[in-house]
Structures are given as C-alpha cells and as structure tokens.
Amino acid sequence: MGTHPPSAARRLSAARRQALQQYRARADRYDSELEPFEPLRREAIQRLDLRPGETVLDVGCGTGLSFGPLLDQLGPRGHIVGIEQCPEMMAQARLRFSDLRAQQLRLVQAPVEEAQWPGLAHAALFHFTHDILRSPRALDNVLAHLAPGARVVATGLQWAAPWVWPVNLFVLGAALYSVSSLDGLAQPWSELAPRLEGFEVHPTWMGGIFMATGVWPGRAP
Numbered sequence: 001m002g003t004h005p006p007s008a009a010r011r012l013s014a015a016r017r018q019a020l021q022q023y024r025a026r027a028d029r030y031d032s033e034l035e036p037f038e039p040l041r042r043e044a045i046q047r048l049d050l051r052p053g054e055t056v057l058d059v060g061c062g063t064g065l066s067f068g069p070l071l072d073q074l075g076p077r078g079h080i081v082g083i084e085q086c087p088e089m090m091a092q093a094r095l096r097f098s099d100l101r102a103q104q105l106r107l108v109q110a111p112v113e114e115a116q117w118p119g120l121a122h123a124a125l126f127h128f129t130h131d132i133l134r135s136p137r138a139l140d141n142v143l144a145h146l147a148p149g150a151r152v153v154a155t156g157l158q159w160a161a162p163w164v165w166p167v168n169l170f171v172l173g174a175a176l177y178s179v180s181s182l183d184g185l186a187q188p189w190s191e192l193a194p195r196l197e198g199f200e201v202h203p204t205w206m207g208g209i210f211m212a213t214g215v216w217p218g219r220a221p
Contacts, residue, residue, distance in 0.1 A: 038065075040209065041127055044153045045069045047213055054122040055079040059112060059142055060129035062086075064093030067105065070125070079104055081121060081145075085111045112138035120147040124216075126154035126192075130179040133188050143195060148218030152196055153211065159185050160207030167208040197221055 045066065050056060052075035058066050061082035070080055082105065084090045090109045097105055108115045112132050124142055132138045133154060146152075157175050160167040175182055184190065189212040193199045196214030203210055 044155045047153045048123045053077040057121045057124040058082045064096040081106045083108045083115045123151045128156045134184045146216045150216040155211045158210045167206045171208045
C-alpha cells in the first residue's frame with residue numbers, strides 16, 4: 001500500500017475541500033444535470049454482470065442515481081454499499097431510498113480513502129468519479145473490501161484525440177465543473193489498471209468518455 005508523505009496529504013486535503021464545495025453547490029440539481037448520461041450508467045451497471053443476492057460497492061454514489069438500476073440486477077436479497085463524502089449529496093441519497101431495509105442498503109458518509117464497512121463485495125462501480133480514481137489510497141481501500149474475482153467498472157471523462165477539439169471543449173467544461181484537478185484526464189484509469197486483471201478500456205462519445213472493466217484478483221497483480 002505504501003506511505004503518503006505530508007505534501008501528498010496536504011494536496012489530498014485541498015482536493016477534498018474543493019470537491020466538497022463543488023458537490024455541495026450541485027446537490028439540488030445534480031440529478032437533472034446527469035440525465036443525459038443515464039444510458040452510460042445503465043451500460044456500466046450491465047457490465048458489472050451482477051447476480052441476484054450479491055453485494056456491490058457504489059463508490060462516490062452521489063445522490064444515489066445508480067441504486068435503482070443496481071437493485072434491478074441484485075434483486076430483493078442483494079446489497080448496496082454507497083460511499084459518498086458530501087453530506088448534501090448523501091442527504092439526497094437517503095431521501096431517495098428511505099424505504100429500503102437497512103440490510104439492503106448501507107450508506108457510508110466519508111472520504112473513500114477513510115471509509116469503512118463490514119464484509120467483502122462482489123463488484124464495484126466508479127461512475128464519473130475522477131478524483132477517486134486518481135487517489136491510490138482510495139482505490140486500495142475499495143479493493144481491500146472486494147472478494148477475489150470481483151468485477152470492477154469505471155466510467156468518466158477523458159481527453160479525446162487532439163484533433164477532436166469540439167469533444168475536448170465539452171470534456172474541459174464538464175471537468176472544470178466536476179473534478180478538483182485536470183491531472184490524469186489523458187488516462188483517468190491509469191491508477192486502477194495495474195491493480196486489476198483483464199483490464200480493458202472502451203472509449204465512447206467520440207473518445208471523450210471511457211468505460212473501463214477489470215477483475216480484482218484478490219491481491220495486486
């Protein structure tokens with residue numbers, strides 16, 4: 001897992017504050033802003049290949065937009081662990097599924113680097129969670145809570161080829177609104193890739209969005 005020097009900790013703290021400010025301001029309108037991306041969410045969930053009764057981690061779950069499609073796959077015996085650091089976003093998630101039984105949905109309000117929950121999950125979803133994907137500590141914590149053979153799917157923004165400048169203008173505008181740093185947008189999945197087996201990246205939206213898939217072998221390959 002390695003150690004993280006004080007300078008890295010300070011950068012993480014600044015990024016965390018910026019992310020909290022961004023999503024606190026967006027919480028009330030977040031669902032409508034992401035409506036155009038719902039087909040991507042559903043494709044990502046399909047790629048998780050969930051089975052009834054399994055447990056899935058919804059990493060950076062936001063307002064809980066993935067909960068419904070996930071439960072459609074998991075059935076009444078399935079379980080979701082939703083992890084979100086922004087209180088305002090988490091409040092929306094709690095309202096959305098206030099009628100779910102506690103054993104079916106566990107919400108963890110904490111930075112992903114520090115979040116704790118019991119048990120091992122069969123799958124993990126990172127849907128438009130750039131800052132989390134760029135954090136080795138966050139990834140290591142999530143993977144430590146996955147069973148060997150767990151499926152992992154990540155989606156998000158990425159730079160398209162330089163000549164597709166209209167797409168990159170879209171990526172830039174969306175990123176400035178939703179990430180704490182543009183670092184890593186060329187390969188947002190680069191920290192995740194070496195941790196998984198069978199890792200594949202599938203570009204979509206003319207290269208401006210990626211969908212990555214892989215399997216957690218139970219230890220770093």
